[in-house]
Amino acid sequence: MNNRNQRVEILDTLKSVLQGYINLGIIEVEHGAHSSNKTLLHELKNEILQCKKCPLYKGKKNYVFGEGAADASLMFVGEAPGYYEDIAGKPFVGKAGKLLTKIIEVMGLKREDVYIGNILKCRPPENRNPQEDEIETCFPYLDRQIEIIKPKVICALGKFAAQTLVKTNISISNLRGELFYYKGIKVVPTFHPSYLLRNPKGKRKTWEDMKLILKIIGRKVKNNG
Numbered sequence: 729m730n731n732r733n734q735r736v737e738i739l740d741t742l743k744s745v746l747q748g749y750i751n752l753g754i755i756e757v758e759h760g761a762h763s764s765n766k767t768l769l770h771e772l773k774n775e776i777l778q779c780k781k782c783p784l785y786k787g788k789k790n791y792v793f794g795e796g797a798a799d800a801s802l803m804f805v806g807e808a809p810g811y812y813e814d815i816a817g818k819p820f821v822g823k824a825g826k827l828l829t830k831i832i833e834v835m836g837l838k839r840e841d842v843y844i845g846n847i848l849k850c851r852p853p854e855n856r857n858p859q860e861d862e863i864e865t866c867f868p869y870l871d872r873q874i875e876i877i878k879p880k881v882i883c884a885l886g887k888f889a890a891q892t893l894v895k896t897n898i899s900i901s902n903l904r905g906e907l908f909y910y911k912g913i914k915v916v917p918t919f920h921p922s923y924l925l926r927n928p929k930g931k932r933k934t935w936e937d938m939k940l941i942l943k944i945i946g947r948k949v950k951n952n953g
């Protein structure tokens with residue numbers, strides 16, 4: 729066997745050993761952009777876990793950073809963690825979160841396919857509305873999440889997320905149904921799931937908004953909602 733053939737054989741052996749380790753889960757392989765997005769999000773999360781920029785950190789149990797695919801085409805943005813999110817340290821896990829999960833599934837997606845976050849990372853006391861100064865202080869974190877993930881479309885859930893991203897005071901009822909942009913990324917405002925729990929009639933309009941999102945991310949509508 730000549731030297732070249734020997735080298736090819738050694739490389740083939742190495743390849744199959746590596747593949748075996750990968751198949752057994754001993755080695756994890758991550759790919760390009762997705763891997764670096766994950767690292768950047770991880771670094772940002774660690775930064776937020778130290779944040780004392782506004783008084784909300786004092787009353788929270790957990791910072792709620794956000795979760796989902798680091799390279800998601802679709803990002804959902806709500807206003808702030810509530811009681812259950814604060815306890816779990818995860819976004820949208822209470823009743824409204826369950827409805828959001830259902831909406832995502834009706835779209836033919838899974839929670840892991842999208843990214844879910846909030847404008848504020850700490851729960852306001854008694855779930856009161858976010859204040860202007862709190863939004864202004866915390867928003868740069870969301871801006872960096874958006875910058876890292878670079879979604880094709882952001883679905884702004886409810887008044888505070890929509891008004892902040894669109895930079896307007898127009899009501900959510902008048903914002904939804906229209907397409908906006910944040911730093912060149914499409915923004916589709918829709919009702920917050922907790923509003924839908926109180927006003928189920930809004931679900932029909934929300935589904936119209938989800939159909940627009942599906943069109944933007946290039947997926948077929950499989951369900952009529």
Ligand code: SF4
Nearest residue numbers: 779782785849850866
């Ligand atoms: S709400 Fe945002 S700015 Fe305020 S303490 Fe929490 S992470 Fe920091």
